[in-house]
Amino acid sequence: MSDAMPEAQGCLPLSSLSTTEPVAARQRTDAIDVLTQAEPLFSALMPMFLWIDGQARIRALGRTLHKVLGEGVMIGDAFTRHFTIGRHEADLLRCPDATIPRCEFSNCSRKVGACGSSLRHLKERRSIHLTLQARPEIGLRGDVLSLPQAEGGGVLMNLSFGIYLSEVVASLDLTERDFAVADLAMEMLYLLETKSMVMGELSALTARLDHARQEAERLALTDALTRLSNRRAMERALAQALSGVTQGGAPFALMQIDLDHFKRVNDSYGHAAGDYVLQSVARILNETVRHGDLAGRMGGDEFLLLLRGPIEHKALEALAQRIIARLEEPKWFAGNECLISGSIGVVVSDDYAIHDLDAMQGDADVATYAAKEAGRGCVRFAQSAPR
Amino acid sequence: MLGLINRSIQNFLTDTHGVEVWRRVAARLGLSAAGFEPMLKYEKGQSLKLIEAACAELGRSRTDLLEDLGTYLATREPVRRxxxxxxxxxxxxxxxxxxxxxxxxxxxxxxxxxxxxxxxxxxxxxxxxxxxxxxxxxxxxxxxxxxxxxxxxxxxxxxxxxxxxxxxxxxxxxxxxxxxxxxxxxxxxxxx
The missing domain is CATH 3.90.1520.10 (H-NOX domain)
Known part of the structure; x- marks a missing residue:
């Protein structure tokens, strides 16, 4: 089937190999002889070249390919001892010859590459993928040229490591001398090496920037004096809690705390005393709230607790009383007793049919004011919440 | 131009002359001691100013310093490779x-x-x-x-x-x- 193939694509124009001989002599020259003469040239130019003869035996190979196959490789070894055609089982093609009852190769396993006869069919292909028998993890790819069947057949290949370059270089200790100068292997290795360095630099840069971003964000959301969340952070958290509750998520309660008599402390003992009291309040709030709740300083002597999840009014009342009791404990600064208290207004998201943050905060304000009106140091729940 | 070159000069100063020398060079240029980011771009005039400041700080000639810089670079393992x-x-x-x-x-x-x-x-x-x-x-x-x-x-x-x-x-x-x-x-x- 492949006798009339010199014109076929992928076929080596053998006559071009020996240009110094007279025309008459060239015509008499057997193609295999020409190739044999040209073999040193091939080896020099293509360290990964492979010549398989018509009986599927290795006829010649380049020095780097020799290195890849190891010391054990011999001229005359069966092609299939060292290679499989294709990279995956699925790539293997059926050998058409195997369906012919008189298949001349007894060991034919019906796959291209498994016997010499099937190598004949490579003439229809321009490129080939091979897998090394000894190292199935390594694949080779390259050009493939079939030789005329009339002259004994066989196949020439010029192979390369393709994407397996790094693995091969690592496992075989290859040097630049093992590659043709025209091969881009060295550039590929160079790029891989610089790429991993650049990636290292870039991920270090990303880590530094991310750290700086987190730090900036923390500073932007933290009250410098008390280290509680600031107003911006609280507003962000409130908006999140609200959007959670409108989508059927957990309810929440807001507890607004206005300090009582704080101005008196500030005026009597100075700003340092005032700052100390505010920091004490922050510590009390941090120690009182549960994990998952959020305590914030909204400005001046006004604090806000965001209490997430369902809580009974009774429990809220008890919590508020506990906070007030701790606020009223005497605080000593530079030998001065600083006495404060707190007025607390509470709103609960469950009390609202329509969730509106402004309304809730407004009601919390009103409740806090009511607590102040009631004589300070007490807690009031929002009254106007329409059910 | 990439900060990589400036950063290399910074590393050279830090590794061969000590972090204090680098801090003073950075201060001469009004830079923070953190110095240059290798993967960010800087104007190329920066490199010249950096070298001038290093020469002034160390009291060394430019030729001396630049040759040492070259030796330093080529002996960093990634660059050597x-x-x-x-x-x-x-x-x-x-x-x-x-x-x-x-x-x-x-x-x-x-x-x-x-x-x-x-x-x-x-x-x-x-x-x-x-x-x-x-x-x-x-x-x-x-x-x-x-x-x-x-x-x-x-x-x-x-x-x-x-x-x-x-x-x-x-x-x-x-x-x-x-x-x-x-x-x-x-x-x-x-x-x-």
Whole structure:
């Protein structure tokens, strides 16, 4: 089937190999002889070249390919001892010859590459993928040229490591001398090496920037004096809690705390005393709230607790009383007793049919004011919440 | 141009002269001690100011400092490895210096290394023309070539013209000492 193939694509124009001989002599020259003469040239130019003869035996190979196959490789070894055609089982093609009852190769396993006869069919292909028998993890790819069947057949290949370059270089200790100068292997290795360095630099840069971003964000959301969340952070958290509750998520309660008599402390003992009291309040709030709740300083002597999840009014009342009791404990600064208290207004998201943050905060304000009106140091729940 | 070069100068000052020297150089330039980010871009005037400030701080001449910088760079393992891609021996290495600019550009388009062209004069004598956008590259390369001669185990006489673009190289003994090891594949650690 492949006798009339010199014109076929992928076929080596053998006559071009020996240009110094007279025309008459060239015509008499057997193609295999020409190739044999040209073999040193091939080896020099293509360290990964492979010549398989018509009986599927290795006829010649380049020095780097020799290195890849190891010391054990011999001229005359069966092609299939060292290679499989294709990279995956699925790539293997059926050998058409195997369906012919008189298949001349007894060991034919019906796959291209498994016997010499099937190598004949490579003439229809321009490129080939091979897998090394000894190292199935390594694949080779390259050009493939079939030789005329009339002259004994066989196949020439010029192979390369393709994407397996790094693995091969690592496992075989290859040097630049093992590659043709025209091969881009060295550039590929160079790029891989610089790429991993650049990636290292870039991920270090990303880590530094991310750290700086987190730090900036923390500073932007933290009250410098008390280290509680600031107003911006609280507003962000409130908006999140609200959007959670409108989508059927957990309810929440807001507890607004206005300090009582704080101005008196500030005026009597100075700003340092005032700052100390505010920091004490922050510590009390941090120690009182549960994990998952959020305590914030909204400005001046006004604090806000965001209490997430369902809580009974009774429990809220008890919590508020506990906070007030701790606020009223005497605080000593530079030998001065600083006495404060707190007025607390509470709103609960469950009390609202329509969730509106402004309304809730407004009601919390009103409740806090009511607590102040009631004589300070007490807690009031929002009254106007329409059910 | 990429901060990589400025960062290398910063590392050179820190590693060879101490972090205090770097801090003072940074202060002269009004930079924070954190210095340069290797992967961010800076204007190229920065490198010149940086070198001037370092020379003033250390009381050293530019030629001295730049040659030392070259030696320092070529002895950083990642850089040494990339340079060793140039060839199996020092002569190969010299002959592929012409490719260095393009290889570096292939890896980092903004690195802006100088263009190199090697002229072979006589047996074992070469002239390397270093054409960069910053003056002083030839001096840096004199340091690099000297360090690489050591790396390949070669005895060579290497000199750069004062403030010029030419480095002259004379090979004296190409098997002077055993070169340092190099394999194409090697697990990478550290940064440029």
């Amino acid at each position: 990339l340079l060793r891609y140039g060839g199996c021996d020092y002569t190969d290495f010299l002959n592929t210096l012409d490719d260095l600019h393009d290889r570096a550009r292939m890896a980092l388009a903004d690195l802006d290394l100088p263009e190199l062209s090697l002229e072979t004069l006589d047996d074992g004598e070469y002239r390397l023309r270093v054409a960069g956008r910053l003056p002083g590259w030839a001096t840096v390369f004199a340091g690099i070539l000297r360090a690489m001669a050591d790396d390949y185990g070669v005895l060579a006489l290497i000199e750069s013209e004062e403030n010029g673009e030419i480095v002259s190289i004379r090979l004296l003994d190409s098997s002077y000492a055993k070169g340092r090891n190099f394999a194409l594949s090697r697990p990478l650690e550290g940064s440029l």
